[in-house]
Amino acid sequence: MSSIEDVRRYWNSRPCNIRHSPKPVGSREYFDEVEARKYFVEPHIPGFAEFEKWRGKKVLEIGCGIGTDSINFARAGADLTVIDLSSESLELCKRRFKVYGLDANFYCGSAEELSKIVPVEKYDLVYSFGVLHHTPHPEKAFSEIKKYCGPETELRVMLYSKWCWKVLWIILTYGKGAFWKADELVRTYSEAQTGCPVTYYYSFKEARRLLNDFQVIDIRKEHIFPYVIEKYIRYEYEKVWYFRWMPAWLFRWLERNFGWHTLIRARLKG
Numbered sequence: 001m002s003s004i005e006d007v008r009r010y011w012n013s014r015p016c017n018i019r020h021s022p023k024p025v026g027s028r029e030y031f032d033e034v035e036a037r038k039y040f041v042e043p044h045i046p047g048f049a050e051f052e053k054w055r056g057k058k059v060l061e062i063g064c065g066i067g068t069d070s071i072n073f074a075r076a077g078a079d080l081t082v083i084d085l086s087s088e089s090l091e092l093c094k095r096r097f098k099v100y101g102l103d104a105n106f107y108c109g110s111a112e113e114l115s116k117i118v119p120v121e122k123y124d125l126v127y128s129f130g131v132l133h134h135t136p137h138p139e140k141a142f143s144e145i146k147k148y149c150g151p152e153t154e155l156r157v158m159l160y161s162k163w164c165w166k167v168l169w170i171i172l173t174y175g176k177g178a179f180w181k182a183d184e185l186v187r188t189y190s191e192a193q194t195g196c197p198v199t200y201y202y203s204f205k206e207a208r209r210l211l212n213d214f215q216v217i218d219i220r221k222e223h224i225f226p227y228v229i230e231k232y233i234r235y236e237y238e239k240v241w242y243f244r245w246m247p248a249w250l251f252r253w254l255e256r257n258f259g260w261h262t263l264i265r266a267r268l269k270g
């Protein structure tokens with residue numbers, strides 16, 4: 001099993017979405033393009049986060065990466081605290097806040113030992129998008145998160161889905177159908193840079209089990225990536241032939257039933 005140090009090294013070597021723009025890294029144009037590209041290919045994120053809803057509220061974001069969602073919480077007027085395991089990612093996130101003249105409390109460290117790093121207090125929202133399936137012991141992270149939740153706190157988390165198009169596509173494309181190697185294949189090919197040390201993926205039942213101490217308000221699937229990867233990395237957006245010809249309603253149906261992102265809203269059990 002990979003260690004938290006392996007995870008840190010991986011995300012330090014290439015912070016998430018760092019190549020979402022060819023502009024000079026750290027410039028305003030760079031961050032503008034990163035955001036535009038992220039929400040173009042993952043348009044469900046703003047609806048899930050509901051940035052505007054958290055104006056004047058305390059938000060804790062776990063695994064902020066280079067801060068695309070973080071900056072939107074801050075822009076909307078949230079009182080924001082962020083943490084990430086990767087110092088390289090966090091530095092870029094800090095730089096982003098400076099560029100836009102916004103502020104947050106920044107912490108570097110692991111969600112698995114959150115209460116040793118971030119002062120324990122209750123938040124209105126604990127938000128974590130695409131993070132907790134990358135930590136070696138997600139159950140430890142969730143039991144830490146509980147300490148920051150009161151009865152009114154909302155938890156919004158994205159975890160990767162098990163029964164989804166992307167997993168099937170990875171098994172067929174890279175594993176030649178070797179479904180018994182699915183865990184290893186998903187780990188290897190889940191991210192833009194191959195070889196992610198930890199990537200778990202969950203059925204709804206497994207996700208509910210992981211969030212055992214929380215009452216799930218809503219759980220649903222979103223997101224199928226429809227573009228030709230070789231073109232996408234050149235910033236061209238051409239859909240693969242079968243998605244190009246697929247009616248929009250069918251694509252939406254596939255996303256809702258076989259999407260890669262499981263979006264969960266929950267509250268601590270009473």
Ligand SMILES: C[S@@+](CC[C@H](N)C(=O)[O-])C[C@H]1O[C@@H](n2cnc3c(N)ncnc32)[C@H](O)[C@@H]1O
Binds near residue numbers: 015066086110111
């Ligand atoms: C796929 S990126 C997502 C980043 C960001 N949430 C976004 O949507 O752009 C995963 C992030 O989780 C962070 N991460 C992984 N394990 C972590 C942990 N145990 N504690 C805090 N952050 C962690 C990584 O450093 C990386 O920045």
